[in-house]
Amino acid sequence: MIYWTPLDLDQVFKGWDQPIEQIVDxxxxxxxxxxxxxxxxxxxxxxxxxxxxxxxLRPELTPGTxxxxx
Amino acid sequence: xxNIFQQISNQEPSPAKPPEVPEIIPGGKTRKRGKxxxxxxxxxxxxxxTPPSNIYCLSVVGQIEGHMVLPQQNKTTKYxxxxxxxxxxxxxxxxxxxxxxxxxxxxxxxxxLAIAEMIATLTKPTVSLVLGGGHSxxxxxxxxxRYSFIAPSATMTIHPIRLTGLVIGVPQxxxxxxxxxxxxxxxxxxxxxxxxxxFRELMFRTGxxxxxxxxxxxxxxxxxxxxxDEMGGVGQxxxxxxxxxxxxxGGGKVN
Numbered sequence: 001m002i003y004w005t006p007l008d009l010d011q012v013f014k015g016w017d018q019p020i021e022q023i024v025d026x027x028x029x030x031x032x033x034x035x036x037x038x039x040x041x042x043x044x045x046x047x048x049x050x051x052x053x054x055x056x057l058r059p060e061l062t063p064g065t066x067x068x069x070x
Numbered sequence: 071x072x073n074i075f076q077q078i079s080n081q082e083p084s085p086a087k088p089p090e091v092p093e094i095i096p097g098g099k100t101r102k103r104g105k106x107x108x109x110x111x112x113x114x115x116x117x118x119x120t121p122p123s124n125i126y127c128l129s130v131v132g133q134i135e136g137h138m139v140l141p142q143q144n145k146t147t148k149y150x151x152x153x154x155x156x157x158x159x160x161x162x163x164x165x166x167x168x169x170x171x172x173x174x175x176x177x178x179x180x181x182x183l184a185i186a187e188m189i190a191t192l193t194k195p196t197v198s199l200v201l202g203g204g205h206s207x208x209x210x211x212x213x214x215x216r217y218s219f220i221a222p223s224a225t226m227t228i229h230p231i232r233l234t235g236l237v238i239g240v241p242q243x244x245x246x247x248x249x250x251x252x253x254x255x256x257x258x259x260x261x262x263x264x265x266x267x268x269f270r271e272l273m274f275r276t277g278x279x280x281x282x283x284x285x286x287x288x289x290x291x292x293x294x295x296x297x298x299d300e301m302g303g304v305g306q307x308x309x310x311x312x313x314x315x316x317x318x319x320g321g322g323k324v325n
Contacts, residue, residue, distance in 0.1 A: 001136065001137055002179040002250050004178075004231045004232065005133065005177055006227045006279075007175050012133065014143070015142065020139075021142055050154075053161060054162065
């Protein structure tokens with residue numbers, strides 16, 4: 001992997017030895033998404049998995065959005 | 071007795087204000103409160119309906135995340151989300167132009183080049199605007215658009231690429247690194263007015279950066295070096311995009 005940034009690589013990969021976030025597959029509005037549960041029945045959207053490019057234009061499916069777990 | 075009851079009922083706390091965030095209900099839908107009605111009641115204002123925009127705004131912020139998921143505290147732009155977005159932009163008839171806002175410190179070369187190639191090959195008009203910083207691989211994304219702008223205070227760092235992981239001390243490693251560097255240099259020189267020699271000169275200049283070799287170009291310098299087309303802000307960028315969109319609609323030549 002080639003990295004090109006003025007940041008120190010120590011800075012970029014800081015925290016790599018920390019436990020990684022838990023990622024769960026879930027269905028959201030009929031679509032498959034990967035989420036990181038944050039408790040209280042909510043989760044942070046990590047990644048959208050869809051073959052329809054139009055789904056990626058939906059602002060509520062942007063990575064980082066808080067969604068309800070089902 | 072009746073009076074006491076009356077007093078108690080009078081002391082009842084007023085109903086708690088509903089939360090301002092839209093309530094999330096299972097199934098991925100949000101229950102919106104009647105915002106327009108609320109505005110009329112509380113502020114005496116009516117909400118102006120917002121017309122759908124024909125410009126798609128793509129922001130590339132933080133680090134450009136590639137083949138490796140970066141630790142949580144990093145702010146990243148995920149290429150697997152940007153790439154399908156660009157496909158959708160190309161296909162969606164309602165979108166007529168793309169405005170790319172950059173404030174990035176660079177990141178993965180492959181991911182950055184993938185995004186840059188996608189933007190460069192879109193048939194719809196594209197305008198990029200560098201705000202704050204568009205460093206390293208951000209330079210390729212900035213010059214991939216049809217027309218580019220840089221804010222007067224924005225900076226771009228041009229420096230040699232690095233290898234991560236195991237580096238074997240053999241001459242082939244240098245050859246490989248050189249090849250990887252060529253990919254970036256070729257892309258930049260093909261999509262901007264900066265020449266190959268000049269870009270390499272900026273890349274390998276000494277005495278400019280404290281802990282590295284290379285150059286920091288600020289606003290006007292980026293325009294002088296030919297990396298960026300014009301200095302400006304969001305107003306100029308949107309105006310230029312609208313001009314390009316007009317040409318695009320008229321079937322005229324965009325490039």
